[in-house]
Amino acid sequence: MPSLFFDLDDTLLDATGMMIDCVDAVATRFSARLSDTQLARLADVYLRANLDAWRSSTPADPRFTLESIWQLCWKRVVTELAIEIPLAELLPTYREARAAEHARLFPEAPSVLATLAARGYRLGLITNGPRELQRRKLADTGLCDHLDPILISQEVGYAKPDPRIFQEAARRAGSEPASCAMIGDMLFADISGGRASGWHAIWVRRAWPAGPGHEDPAQQDEDHRPHRVVNDLTGLLEIF
């Protein structure tokens, strides 16, 4: 049976939208102590820092935490924008905003998954991230009932783009690599990892800023170029 494996954050879940709302909460709370330029650039700098932080971290490591990513991001925001508010004030506000947020599915995700399942595809998930956090998002959104197998880097011990997590996913699904597809938003993790494993690779290109993991695929060498590009999940219905 052909298997379609989805990435979670920014592919099925609007992780960036949620992140921007949380950065905005920090901006609102400290607006009196930030300049107009700092306020205007805050979200953009944070998002770029976040992309770099994920790329340079090891989300298969049992010690990996989201808190370490947040610290890296806020340190870079403070440095790059010359913000004089201490991290000890910014971080708790951000942490509080994140705790109040819930995982949000992209609006088209449920119907696209249902249609692909009805067309006979096995639907799975490969995500880089901390075990508990990713499990909670899958439970909160009900995605865990529709995706099997589910591979979380911190559970498996390997993270995308390591080919071993793709091999393990194909093994669990009982599919040959040639009948597997990886669908994700990050060229670095999802597309190059999928391609290196002999899978089909589809890039979900949303309106994210350019940056590590989201570079223009035309500029990538052949190994990192997606086979197909879609602007949102509904584009998959024309491919599968």
Ligand SMILES: [Mg+2]
């Ligand atoms: Mg992603």
